[in-house]
Amino acid sequence: MRIVDIKIEKLRINLKKPFKIAFAVQDYADNVIVKVVTDEGYFGLGEAAPFAPVTGETADGVVETLKLFKSCLIGMDPLNIEGIHTLMNRLIVGNTAAKAAIDIALYDIKGKILSQPLYKVLGGYDNKIQTDMTIGIDTPENMAMEAKQRVNDDGFRILKVKAGINPSEDIKALQLIRKAVGDDIRLRVDANQGYCVNDAIAVLKEFEKIGVEAVEQCLPYWNLDGSKLIREKVNLKVMLDETIHSPMDAAKACKIDAADILNIKLMKCGGLYNALKINAIAEANNVRCMVGCMLESKIAITAGASLVAAKKNITEADCDSFMYCSDPENGMKGGFEIDKDIFTLLDKPGLGIEFDF
Structure with missing residues (x-):
């Protein structure tokens, strides 16, 4: 099985009211969702929820990082989760929300292949x-x-x-x-x-x-x-x-x-x-x-x-x-x-x- 495509899309999440914590106030979030597609018809969904004060990322930055990952992950086995993490870490330091989006999608695929829920x-x-x-x-x-x-x-x-x-x-x-x-x-x-x-x-x-x-x-x-x-x-x-x-x-x-x-x-x-x-x-x-x-x-x-x-x-x-x-x-x-x-x-x-x- 091989990864043949990774689709990337921004997702604006609006809140019912502003949410205040010690170092920030948010009334919306710009997240990024991904779809990792395989050559055997399986696909997995993932999400990046960047928060600059904690992860150091923005939605635009996540999109560019995911494009970098896409260029290198096409052709890889989606079940080689350790290998994919090793590659992502070699490509770029940090950027953990972008990496989480790919990771979640891979585990979604794994569950679908095994016909088992993720838990x-x-x-x-x-x-x-x-x-x-x-x-x-x-x-x-x-x-x-x-x-x-x-x-x-x-x-x-x-x-x-x-x-x-x-x-x-x-x-x-x-x-x-x-x-x-x-x-x-x-x-x-x-x-x-x-x-x-x-x-x-x-x-x-x-x-x-x-x-x-x-x-x-x-x-x-x-x-x-x-x-x-x-x-x-x-x-x-x-x-x-x-x-x-x-x-x-x-x-x-x-x-x-x-x-x-x-x-x-x-x-x-x-x-x-x-x-x-x-x-x-x-x-x-x-x-x-x-x-x-x-x-x-x-x-x-x-x-x-x-x-x-x-x-x-x-x-x-x-x-x-x-x-x-x-x-x-x-x-x-x-x-x-x-x-x-x-x-x-x-x-x-x-x-x-x-x-x-």
Whole structure:
């Protein structure tokens, strides 16, 4: 079997309302979708969701990188996933969202060839995941109102609250959210690199009183030693996100005990191939994982959700971003079924998404 074509198309994803985190505000995302076509009639879908502050990429840059990949991948065996990653890494450093698009499409093809859903191809531990819902930065009162709506109206039992701009406002927001949703709802916080060490320790001690279970990426991505120090000073889980791009990053974090949880994102690490390596490194060091997302359509979300379902050590999911979209389906049927905060992966080959272009 050989790759005979790679089709590339931009996808504009509009949001229902602007989404604010510590270092950015987004009201849309420009993603890129790919279709890898084989000479035996199989094709795979993939997606790049570039986010310049994290992956260093733009949609236009991803398109040009994918054109470079296309010129070299035609004629290769789509099942030679390791060989294709080796070639992509030789062609260009970084550009992990572009690499993830190719990677996801290859795994989609693999699932179709094996007539197995992707979660079984990746490990098959379960076919269900429970995702959290993210509350963007706003006034504390508005954040509490949205949190209550997400719990009462939409049925979410885990909330991830964005923070990292103003520590005192962050504490107030979490206090109001806890009051609004009650004690049974799990809360975690994502500071998106917004704190210094001293502020992080002080704020996290207040979060402990509120019953926050974990705080994600308190410090700038490079400050592993600071993360280790924070972990020693507080009694809640410390999670790393922007720090963890590659398996090597995961190994460094685990070596110095800098985190309790690693947040794997396909767009940061280049797709499922490296995501599996990161989880294996974490599991070997008794560190759990979560799979998160950028602003993605159901193609990448299904790939991420399948990874969560496939692996026992990936105990948490933050696969909610497509729900912020004006059109959550984006014309892409399948992948999984939703019942409140539970995704059930479909037993259809590969991603199980009904979409073509």
